[in-house]
Amino acid sequence: MDHNISLITTITAGFGVALILGFVAERIKVPALVGYLVAGIIIGPATPGFVADTHIASQLSEIGVMLLMFGVGLHFSLDDLLAVRRIAIPGAVVQMGLATVLGMFMAWWWDWSWGSGLIFGLSLSCASTVVLLKALEVRGVLDSMNGRIAVGWLVVEDLATVLVLVLLPPLASVLGGSTVEIAVAKPLWTTIGQTLLQVSAFIALMMIVGRRVLPWLLWQVARTGSRELFTLSVIATALGIAYGAAALFNVSFALGAFFGGMVMRESEFSHRAAEESLPLRDAFSVLFFVSVGMLFNPTILIEKPIHVLGVIAIIILGKSLAAAALVIAFRYPLNTALTVAASLAQIGEFSFILAGLGLSLGLLPAEGMSLVLAGALISIALNPFVFAAITPFRRWILERSELARGLERRQDPYAELPMSTERKYLEGQVVLVGYGRVGRRIAKALDAHGIPYVVAEQNRELVEDLRKKGMVAVSGDATDPAALIQAHIADAAMLVVAAPDPLNLRQMVDTARKLNPSIEIVLRTHSEDESLLLRKDGIGTVFFGEEELAKGMASHVLERFAPRQTVTAPSHG
Numbered sequence: 182m183d184h185n186i187s188l189i190t191t192i193t194a195g196f197g198v199a200l201i202l203g204f205v206a207e208r209i210k211v212p213a214l215v216g217y218l219v220a221g222i223i224i225g226p227a228t229p230g231f232v233a234d235t236h237i238a239s240q241l242s243e244i245g246v247m248l249l250m251f252g253v254g255l256h257f258s259l260d261d262l263l264a265v266r267r268i269a270i271p272g273a274v275v276q277m278g279l280a281t282v283l284g285m286f287m288a289w290w291w292d293w294s295w296g297s298g299l300i301f302g303l304s305l306s307c308a309s310t311v312v313l314l315k316a317l318e319v320r321g322v323l324d325s326m327n328g329r330i331a332v333g334w335l336v337v338e339d340l341a342t343v344l345v346l347v348l349l350p351p352l353a354s355v356l357g358g359s360t361v362e363i364a365v366a367k368p369l370w371t372t373i374g375q376t377l378l379q380v381s382a383f384i385a386l387m388m389i390v391g392r393r394v395l396p397w398l399l400w401q402v403a404r405t406g407s408r409e410l411f412t413l414s415v416i417a418t419a420l421g422i423a424y425g426a427a428a429l430f431n432v433s434f435a436l437g438a439f440f441g442g443m444v445m446r447e448s449e450f451s452h453r454a455a456e457e458s459l460p461l462r463d464a465f466s467v468l469f470f471v472s473v474g475m476l477f478n479p480t481i482l483i484e485k486p487i488h489v490l491g492v493i494a495i496i497i498l499g500k501s502l503a504a505a506a507l508v509i510a511f512r513y514p515l516n517t518a519l520t521v522a523a524s525l526a527q528i529g530e531f532s533f534i535l536a537g538l539g540l541s542l543g544l545l546p547a548e549g550m551s552l553v554l555a556g557a558l559i560s561i562a563l564n565p566f567v568f569a570a571i572t573p574f575r576r577w578i579l580e581r582s583e584l585a586r587g588l589e590r591r592q593d594p595y596a597e598l599p600m601s602t603e604r605k606y607l608e609g610q611v612v613l614v615g616y617g618r619v620g621r622r623i624a625k626a627l628d629a630h631g632i633p634y635v636v637a638e639q640n641r642e643l644v645e646d647l648r649k650k651g652m653v654a655v656s657g658d659a660t661d662p663a664a665l666i667q668a669h670i671a672d673a674a675m676l677v678v679a680a681p682d683p684l685n686l687r688q689m690v691d692t693a694r695k696l697n698p699s700i701e702i703v704l705r706t707h708s709e710d711e712s713l714l715l716r717k718d719g720i721g722t723v724f725f726g727e728e729e730l731a732k733g734m735a736s737h738v739l740e741r742f743a744p745r746q747t748v749t750a751p752s753h754g
Contacts, residue, residue, distance in 0.1 A: 187234040192241070194224045194233050195471040196464075203467075212312055214529070215562050217467050218554070221474020228479070238472040244420070245469025246534055247438040248462040251419040253310065253339060254442025255455050265333040267642045272507045273337035276525065279503045280306035283495045288549075291488070296356030297546060300539035303345060304553045305495050307338045309529020312561055316524070316568055326639030326658070327517050331524040334504075342531045346435055346538060351376040353542040376431075383430040387422075387440045395441075396448035403450055411450075412457040418445065419458070435534060473533045476540075477554040478547070485548070492556040497526045497563065513641065514658075515578075515585060519571045526567045527560040528553070595644045595656035597667045598635070605633045606653045608672045614659040614689070615680030616643060619705060623679055624652075635668045639680075660689045665696060675701045676721075690720050 202216035202223075224233045284302025285295065293301070313335055322328045349356075395418060402414040419441050426437025445454055482489055501522035508518035536553040539545030578585045598606070611627060611634035613620055620636070627634050636654035638644050644656040657664030659680070670676065676693050678686070686704070693700055702721030706712045712725035 188237050191233040191237045192468070194231060195220065195238070195241075195468055198223055199467050199471050210565055211562050212316075212564070214309075214312060214470055215558060217470035218474040218477070218558055221471040222477050222479060223474075224471070225475030225477065227477065233475065235472075235475055238468070238475055241465065241468045242472035243434060245465040245467075245472070247420055247423040247434050248416075248458070248465045249469065249530055250343075250435045250438040251423070251442040251458070252455070252462050254439040254444075255446055255451060255458075264640060265330045265642065268330060268508065268511045268513065269333035269337050272504065272511070272521075273334045273341065275507055276334075276500060276503045277303075277306040277338060277341060280495060280500050283499050287491050287495065293546070293549070296544050297539075297549060299356065300349075300535065300545045301549050301553070303342070304532045304536040304539070304545075304549075305492065305528060305556065306500070307342045307531045307535070308335055308500075308525045308527055309531070309557075309561070310335050310339060312527050312529050312564060313524050316564060320568065322520070327520040329640070330508075330513075330517060331521050334521060335524070339531060342535060343436055343439060345535065347380055347432065348376060349535075349538055349544075350542065353544060356544055379430045380432055380436070383426050383432050383437070384440060387444050391422075391440075391444040395444050396450070399445070399448050399450045399454065403453075408457070411453070412461075415445070415454045415458045416461055469530070469533075473537070473554065476537070476550055477558075478551045481548065481551040481555055485552070488548075488552055489555050489559075492552050493559055496528055496556050496560045497567065501526045501567075515575060516571070519575055523564070523567045523571055527564045528557045529561065532557060595641055595648065595654075596664070598653065598655060598669070602653060603633075606635055607669045609674045610634055610669070610672075611675045611677055612637060612665070612668045612670050612673045612693075614638075614676070614678045616640075616647065616654070617680065620679035623677060634677075635673075637664055637668045660692070662692045662696070665689075665692055670700065671696045673697060673700055675703065677703045679705055686715075687720070 198220040199217045202220045203213035204216070206213050206216035206219075221238075222228060224231055226232050226235065281299065281302035284305045285298035288298030288301045289295070310332075313331060317328045317331065398418075399411075399414060402411050419438055422441035423434040423437040426432040426440075427434055430437075445451055448454070504525045505518040505522040508521050509515070532553055536545055536550050540547065540550050611632060613624060613627075613634050614637045616624065616636050616638045620638075624634065624636065634653070636644070636647060636652065637657065637659045638647075638654060639656070639658055641656040644654045647654040655664060655667045657667065659665060659668075659678075670693055676690075678689065686706075690702055690704075693702065704715060704721050704723045706715065706723060706725055709725055709727070712723045712728070715721070715723045
C-alpha cells in the first residue's frame with residue numbers, strides 16, 4: 182500500500198543521521214551541533230542519495246526555533262544581566278556594530294546590495310548561546326566572573342537580534358527585499374510605528390496579563406499531580422503564545438516564544454517547566470540544526486574559498502579582537518578579555534534564524550546563506566581549540582609583550598582599599614570571598630554583630646556599588662595573591678569563602694596560609710566528595726550545602742518535639 186509518509190521519513194532520517202554524526206562529533210571533541218549540521222547537508226538536496234522533504238523540514242525547524250527561544254526566555258535572568266550591565270551592554274552593542282560593518286564591507290567588495298550586506302554582517306555578529314554555555318560548562322567556569330560576563334554579553338546580543346528580527350520584515354522593502362509580501366509600499370515611519378505598536382501591545386499583554394495568568398494556570402495543572410499534563414501545558418504554552426503572537430500581533434514566532442518563556446520564569450514552577458520541556462526542546466533543536474544544514478551547499482567551499490576564509494576571519498579574528506579590546510578598555514584583566522574573545526569566536530542559532538529570514542524576504546542571496554553556514558560549521562568546530570589556546574597564549578604574550586605585562590600590572594581603582602580605610606578593617610577582620618546570595622547573608626550577620634569584614638569579589642561593578650554604600654570591598658580574583666594581599670589577609674582573623682564553586686580553591690587556601698599561617702578558614706562547597714576530601718586534609722571548617730540544610734531541618738524537628746519528650750519521659754520509668 183502506497184502511503185505519503187514524507188513527514189515520517191524526514192524525521193526518521195533527520196534524527197538517525199544526526200545521532201550518528203553527533204556521536205562522532207562528541208567523540209572527536211567537537212560540539213554535537215556540528216554533527217547535526219552535517220547531517221542536514223547529507224540528507225539535503227545539495228548531496229546525492231536520499232533527500233528529505235525540505236518543506237516539512239522547514240516547518241519542523243520553525244517549531245525548533247519556538248522551543249529554542251522559549252528555552253532562552255525561560256533561563257533569561259534580568260538580575261544576572263544587570264550584574265554585568267556596565268560591560269555587557271556597551272560591549273555587545275559596539276562589538277555587534279563593528280562585526281556588522283566588517284560584514285557589510287566584505288559584501289560591498291563582492292558587489293552585493295547594501296541591504297544584503299547589512300543582513301550578512303548582522304548574521305556574523307551574533308554568537309551562539311548554546312555553544313557558549315556548553316563550552317563554559319565543560320571548563321567549569323560558567324559560574325565564574327568571566328563566565329557571567331560572557332553569558333551577559335551574549336544575552337545582550339540575543340536581545341538585540343530579537344529586535345532585528347522584529348523590525349526586519351516591515352523594513353524589507355526599504356532594504357531592497359523582493360518577496361511578494363513586501364511589495365506593497367508604505368511610508369517608512371508608518372511601517373516602523375505600526376510594527377513597534379504591535380510589538381508593544383504584545384509585550385504589555387504578556388507583562389500585565391501573562392505574568393498573572395500563566396503562573397496560575399501552571400499551578401492549577403500542577404495540582405492534578407499529572408506529570409504528562411504539566412509537560413503538555415508547558416509545550417502548549419510555548420507554541421500557543423508563539424503562534425498567537427504571530428497571528429494576532431504580527432510578531433515573529435521567535436519573539437513570542439521568548440516572552441512566553443520569560444513570563445513563565447516568574448512562576449515558582451519555572452525550574453520544573455525547564456526540566457520537563459528539555460527533552461522535547463532538545464529534540465526539535467536537533468531538527469532545527471538539521472534543517473539549517475539542508476540549506477547548505479558544500480560546493481561553496483570549492484567555488485568560493487576566499488569568501489569562506491573572509492567570513493572565518495571576521496568571526497574568529499575580527500569579533501574576538503574587538504571584544505578583547507573592549508574588555509581591556511573597561512579595565513578588566515587580560516584573562517577576562519581572552520575568555521570573552523574566545524566565547525564570541527563562533528556563530529550559531531541566531532545567525533541561522535536571521536540569515537533564513539533574510540533569505541525568505543529576498544534580502545540575502547543563497548550564496549550568503551551558504552557562507553553563513555560555512556562560517557558556523559568551521560567556527561563551532563574550531564571553538565574548543567580557541568578556548569584551549571587561552572592559557573598558553575596568555576602565558577606567551579606576557580613573556581614577550583611589555584604592553585601585555587603593563588595591562589596585567591595596571592592599577593584598578595577598586596583593586597585596593599582606599600587610604601582612608603579604618604584600622605579595624607585592616608587587622609583582625611574577616612575576609613569574605615564572594616558576595617552572592619550566601620555572601621550577602623553572612624555579611625548581614627556580621628553587620629548585626631558589629632564584626633568588621635572586607636569583601637573580595639570578582640565582579641568589579643558589584644565592588645563599585647558596595648563602595649558607594651560605604652562598605653569595604655576590593656575587586657579581584659581571590660586565587661590571585663594580589664587580591665588577598667589587598668584585602669589585608671596577612672593580619673586577618675578569618676577567611677570565609679562564600680563564592681559558589683570557586684575555582685582553584687586549594688590554591689586560594691594555600692596562598693592565605695602562606696601569608697597568614699594562623700588564619701582560620703571557613704569554606705563552602707556543593708560537592709559531597711570535595712567536602713570529605715577538604716575535611717580529611719584539615720584545610721578548614723567545611724560547610725556542604727545539602728548537609729547543612731539537613732542539619733537545620735533536623736534541628737527544627739527535634740526542637741519541636743523536645744518538649745513533648747521531656748514531659749512523657751517519667752512515665753516510661
